[in-house]
Amino acid sequence: MTATLRATATAPRTTRTRHRNLQAMLRDRERQLQDSLRRRARTRLADGRGDGLDEPELSEADVQDHIEVALIQMKGETLERVRQALARLDQGTYGNCAECGGEISEQRLRALPFAVRCTACEALRERGGAREQRSASVTVFRSVFSDEFGS
Numbered sequence: 001m002t003a004t005l006r007a008t009a010t011a012p013r014t015t016r017t018r019h020r021n022l023q024a025m026l027r028d029r030e031r032q033l034q035d036s037l038r039r040r041a042r043t044r045l046a047d048g049r050g051d052g053l054d055e056p057e058l059s060e061a062d063v064q065d066h067i068e069v070a071l072i073q074m075k076g077e078t079l080e081r082v083r084q085a086l087a088r089l090d091q092g093t094y095g096n097c098a099e100c101g102g103e104i105s106e107q108r109l110r111a112l113p114f115a116v117r118c119t120a121c122e123a124l125r126e127r128g129g130a131r132e133q134r135s136a137s138v139t140v141f142r143s144v145f146s147d148e149f150g151s
């Protein structure tokens, strides 16, 4: 009973620290993405493209433009995900493992802010996947082998 009380008494402090650290980490990402998007928007405006371009060059520029737009879109989507993660953090649902419900380590979340599994569950999953991959490559090897030497 005493042990349980002590455990629940210390839990909020570690949770608060974790919350603060994760929030700082996500805010950092948010700022980086916002800066990058703002810079790109400025560059696009400064280019002021479209005017003295002939048809063939325009298609080249269009390709560039599409890549640029795709990149901005991607960053915009990532920014949106970071904001959703911040909202989930406030609700207390961010950074918990989808498999075991345990906390995903801060270290892991720093590397992969949108990780949905803890390291242990991810390793289990990858081991399962690797087994499938291994047996698949054995099948490939066998078929190559029989092609080369079978006839």
Ligand SMILES: [Zn+2]
Pocket (backbone or CB within 6 Å): 097, 098, 099, 100, 101, 102, 117, 118, 119, 120, 121, 122
């Ligand atoms: Zn887990």
